[in-house]
Amino acid sequence: MIEILPLKDQEKENKILASLNETNKTAKVLMMAEGDADLGYVAVKLMGDTLIYLEFKIYNSENMMPFEKEFYLDTLMRSGASYGENYGADKLETANNLYNDFLKKKGFKTDIFHAFAPMLLIVHYE
Secondary structure (H helix, E strand, O other): OEEEEEOOOHHHHHHHHHHOOOOOOOOEEEEEEEOOEEEEEEEEEEEOOEEEEEEEEEOOHHHOOHHHHHHHHHHHHHHHHHHHHHOOOOEEEEOOOOOHHHHHHOOOEEOOOOEEEEHHHOOOOO
């Protein structure tokens, strides 16, 4: 079963965040794993009422079929949104434009710098 949880290994998290030049104390890495195997992660940070996606990383994605990679990206994107919503975020945006094509297909608005959307695009309230 695939699980996505905040990374418990503080040293590993610090290394990932340092590679992104991220020092914000609200930054977190949510690791996707199946059993003992890490599959990838999404690094996020909270800035006021906005969750910012810093990076999506899928391990061994070059060996995946496109639909499998998209499934993992979608799962990470939704997990990040859920994490942000739990901490009061009501907006989503990316730190760069690397995933604009993927996120545009999911309903995000995009510009040359990044993608952005209201939280309710991903997290539905009843």
